Amino acid sequence: MNVLMRIRRFDPDKDNKPYWDEFRVEMDPIDRLLDALNTVKWTMDGTLTYRRSCAHGVCGSDAMRINGRNRLACKVLIRDIGNKVTIEPMLGYPVLRDLVVDMDAFFDKYKSIKPYLITTDSEPGTERLQSPEERARYDEGTKCILCGACTGSCPSVWGNPDWVGPATIVNAHRFIFDSRDQGGADRLAILGQRNGVWRCRTIFNCADACPRGIPVTELIEQVKRAIVYGGDTKVE
Amino acid sequence: MYYKFDVVIVGAGGAGLMAAMQLEGASVAVLTKVYPTRSHTGAAQGGVAAALGNQEEDHWKWHMYDTVKGGDYLVDQPAAEVLTREAIDAIYELEHRGLPFNRTADGRIDQRRFGGHTRNFGEGPVRRSCYAADRTGHMLLQTMYQSSIKNQVRFFNEYLVLDLLLNNGQACGVVAMEIRTGEIHTFHAKAVMFATGGYGRAWRITSNAFACMGDGMAIAYRRGIPLEDMEMYQFHPTGIYKVGVLLSEAARGEGGKLLNNEGEYFMERYMPTLKDLAPRDIVSRCILQEVHAGRGIDGKDYVYLDLRHLGAKVIEEKLPDITDFARNYLGVEPITEPVPIQPTAHYAMGGIPTDIDARVVIDPQWTPLPGFYAAGEVACVSVHGANRLGTNSLVDLIVFGRRAGKHMAKFIKESSHAPLPPEPESYSRELVSTMFASTGGESAARIRSALQNEMDEKVFVERDEKGLQEALDTLDRLQDTYTRVQLQDKGKKFNTELVEAIELGFLLECSEATIHGALARQESRGAHYRTDYPHRDDANWLKHTLAYKGAKAHDVRLDFKDVQMVDDPVFVPKERKY
Numbered sequence: 017m018n019v020l021m022r023i024r025r026f027d028p029d030k031d032n033k034p035y036w037d038e039f040r041v042e043m044d045p046i047d048r049l050l051d052a053l054n055t056v057k058w059t060m061d062g063t064l065t066y067r068r069s070c071a072h073g074v075c076g077s078d079a080m081r082i083n084g085r086n087r088l089a090c091k092v093l094i095r096d097i098g099n100k101v102t103i104e105p106m107l108g109y110p111v112l113r114d115l116v117v118d119m120d121a122f123f124d125k126y127k128s129i130k131p132y133l134i135t136t137d138s139e140p141g142t143e144r145l146q147s148p149e150e151r152a153r154y155d156e157g158t159k160c161i162l163c164g165a166c167t168g169s170c171p172s173v174w175g176n177p178d179w180v181g182p183a184t185i186v187n188a189h190r191f192i193f194d195s196r197d198q199g200g201a202d203r204l205a206i207l208g209q210r211n212g213v214w215r216c217r218t219i220f221n222c223a224d225a226c227p228r229g230i231p232v233t234e235l236i237e238q239v240k241r242a243i244v245y246g247g248d249t250k251v252e
Numbered sequence: 253m254y255y256k257f258d259v260v261i262v263g264a265g266g267a268g269l270m271a272a273m274q275l276e277g278a279s280v281a282v283l284t285k286v287y288p289t290r291s292h293t294g295a296a297q298g299g300v301a302a303a304l305g306n307q308e309e310d311h312w313k314w315h316m317y318d319t320v321k322g323g324d325y326l327v328d329q330p331a332a333e334v335l336t337r338e339a340i341d342a343i344y345e346l347e348h349r350g351l352p353f354n355r356t357a358d359g360r361i362d363q364r365r366f367g368g369h370t371r372n373f374g375e376g377p378v379r380r381s382c383y384a385a386d387r388t389g390h391m392l393l394q395t396m397y398q399s400s401i402k403n404q405v406r407f408f409n410e411y412l413v414l415d416l417l418l419n420n421g422q423a424c425g426v427v428a429m430e431i432r433t434g435e436i437h438t439f440h441a442k443a444v445m446f447a448t449g450g451y452g453r454a455w456r457i458t459s460n461a462f463a464c465m466g467d468g469m470a471i472a473y474r475r476g477i478p479l480e481d482m483e484m485y486q487f488h489p490t491g492i493y494k495v496g497v498l499l500s501e502a503a504r505g506e507g508g509k510l511l512n513n514e515g516e517y518f519m520e521r522y523m524p525t526l527k528d529l530a531p532r533d534i535v536s537r538c539i540l541q542e543v544h545a546g547r548g549i550d551g552k553d554y555v556y557l558d559l560r561h562l563g564a565k566v567i568e569e570k571l572p573d574i575t576d577f578a579r580n581y582l583g584v585e586p587i588t589e590p591v592p593i594q595p596t597a598h599y600a601m602g603g604i605p606t607d608i609d610a611r612v613v614i615d616p617q618w619t620p621l622p623g624f625y626a627a628g629e630v631a632c633v634s635v636h637g638a639n640r641l642g643t644n645s646l647v648d649l650i651v652f653g654r655r656a657g658k659h660m661a662k663f664i665k666e667s668s669h670a671p672l673p674p675e676p677e678s679y680s681r682e683l684v685s686t687m688f689a690s691t692g693g694e695s696a697a698r699i700r701s702a703l704q705n706e707m708d709e710k711v712f713v714e715r716d717e718k719g720l721q722e723a724l725d726t727l728d729r730l731q732d733t734y735t736r737v738q739l740q741d742k743g744k745k746f747n748t749e750l751v752e753a754i755e756l757g758f759l760l761e762c763s764e765a766t767i768h769g770a771l772a773r774q775e776s777r778g779a780h781y782r783t784d785y786p787h788r789d790d791a792n793w794l795k796h797t798l799a800y801k802g803a804k805a806h807d808v809r810l811d812f813k814d815v816q817m818v819d820d821p822v823f824v825p826k827e828r829k830y
Contacts, residue, residue: 029743046581058697062740062749067286070461072497072577074390075290091580112432113746119287120409132398133350142304143347145359151352158352158384158391162289196350229576 076163106168134199157190266649267628268447274657296389299381323637434744455597483769491596556590610656638778692736
């Protein structure tokens with residue numbers, strides 16, 4: 017299949033502003049879009065710059081804006097996009113070069129909600145007990161690969177770069193609703209502040225963007241309810 | 253820039269982060285060429301083995317037996333004892349750090365079956381693999397990264413390490429390129445640990461990430477440190493056809509079976525006791541035999557993985573990710589259709605030789621190189637011998653990552669910074685400037701592609717002298733061509749073409765050691781199957797190979813190291829049947 021790739025380019029050493037570049041590649045319908053980017057880089061233009069690693073949707077390196085939506089280039093197949101595709105860096109992040117964006121602020125926001133198990137009890141000699149139901153309570157959030165696709169798709173983030181954004185809240189949820197964790201009140205207090213959950217306008221772009229199928233908006237709503245109504249976050 | 257730390261850890265996967273956790277109070281830098289959560293540990297799926305006995309009776313000694321036998325007796329047995337004993341505590345440590353394991357009805361860590369793991373010294377399969385759906389590695393990596401945030405570990409993200417600094421036979425730091433700026437930096441340290449993973453990208457059909465280019469192995473090799481048992485490379489039986497993406501052995505642990513074009517579940521014929529749960533080297537070979545006999549699907553080089561009889565609930569709940577992979581990359585629905593699979597390059601049993609404290613040892617006499625440590629896939633301790641059992645890689649990371657960290661904690665208290673060698677950055681700067689200056693016209697991508705084709709064809713599940721010699725000739729030629737690689741991208745900032753070209757150099761070094769080891773080892777053992785020497789030869793080859801890089805191009809010296817045994821008749825080498 018012949019594919020026209022329209023790619024947003026920017027090299028800070030050469031370009032005053034971003035521009036559009038075009039490449040034509042011959043691909044198989046079951047190839048990944050990442051394969052098409054590699055074909056360009058390896059056979060046409062070695063300067064094309066993007067991140068990639070696992071190439072099958074579990075490392076989160078190659079999130080980018082593909083035909084207007086944030087996707088992982090390794091999960092999109094050529095047959096799904098047809099003969100023409102537009103590729104840009106994700107919005108909401110500073111562009112370092114071509115499709116590579118600066119993720120440092122994203123990880124700093126993630127760190128702000130204490131994304132680690134907080135316990136005050138002493139550790140037992142074996143495992144802590146947790147029922148399958150308690151384990152299921154926070155399962156969705158554990159799928160997050162921190163690719164940043166949700167946060168980069170969110171108009172509230174575009175409008176206010178200081179907002180923690182959906183990925184951070186998903187990861188807070190993962191601990192707040194974990195029966196073993198005792199730091200929930202701290203995290204709810206952080207997320208109850210001005211740049212916490214309330215800037216979410218339930219637009220659902222995040223849930224659409226998530227390559228792991230996490231119902232992001234729903235998890236954010238659960239955190240909002242926990243802040244307002246309190247109650248036990250550990251059971252359904 | 254010049255940085256000074258007590259410890260520099262290269263690689264932020266499971267082993268590197270586990271080591272960093274042991275170094276509270278010390279100044280530690282973790283250098284990683286990707287963001288930590290992108291590390292390839294995150295791609296591990298099926299589980300992490302430990303004889304917890306949560307589901308049925310189990311003992312570390314049974315686990316040790318399976319590990320030694322699974323490795324076709326090339327395993328260093330004292331290391332396997334450490335691995336299997338300490339696995340139990342290590343799993344509890346992970347749980348305490350928050351790893352969300354699946355649970356049994358009574359709230360304990362759930363366990364499932366996996367290839368080669370048996371009860372009572374081979375009687376039948378045992379439930380030993382602790383797991384979190386089919387994303388155990390992802391959970392492990394996330395948990396370790398979360399712990400390192402809690403412990404305020406200092407990361408240098410997107411730094412490509414180019415060189416190991418040695419002075420007077422002691423490690424004293426590394427030189428790295430900051431990918432974002434192209435700047436070269438020196439990291440001066442009392443102890444250096446490599447936790448850089450494997451080199452699966454030497455093959456085209458591979459489960460490995462683009463990051464798995466053999467960086468740590470190649471850098472050590474260039475500095476005169478040997479690589480051990482590099483001919484022992486694992487091909488996982490169930491990679492997605494043509495793509496190589498892994499479909500976890502957990503699929504067979506849950507009851508999945510391999511099917512040929514006659515509708516036969518053929519593993520029952522080859523391995524009557526363990527059937528589809530035989531170790532990976534054996535299953536991969538059986539797939540090839542089916543293909544040779546014309547029983548591949550449509551007469552081609554693949555067979556089916558059949559999950560249909562498991563039912564939608566088990567498939568969706570316990571194998572969600574691999575189900576998604578089959579749907580996404582093949583358009584196949586595993587609930588109603590069998591999934592096309594073929595063996596895929598997966599894991600290096602070999603690597604930088606270490607002892608059970610993860611200290612790098614540089615000769616057959618186990619002489620340590622002070623201040624240099626390695627753990628995880630980059631290292632060869634050797635707990636996997638000639639073939640690794642599924643779920644033993646994550647155990648390896650956490651057990652020997654932890655031991656590396658604990659030993660370094662002691663080591664840095666007892667020692668001071670060795671002085672840097674004169675002009676520590678000269679080698680690295682030369683490497684980069686030569687790349688930029690080259691007008692040789694060759695493309696790194698073309699060389700890499702040629703290497704991968706040759707490795708897929710001649711350094712695969714089955715090898716012979718003729719094919720290996722041809723592969724070596726090709727490699728020699730590609731190494732010469734590599735000196736003429738020319739870059740299109742002359743920029744400093746985020747020059748990924750430069751990164752890829754440097755990494756290709758690493759890949760060529762690892763391939764060189766692999767082919768030399770495979771040519772030398774005139775026997776068949778574990779993953780190394782020589783059609784011209786089809787039997788194991790304990791009289792001559794119950795020993796490790798050590799490949800040393802020679803002074804001249806293409807020059808490799810091989811040495812040998814005895815396999816370490818424990819004094820227990822149960823572990824004496826015998827024929828390997830399942």
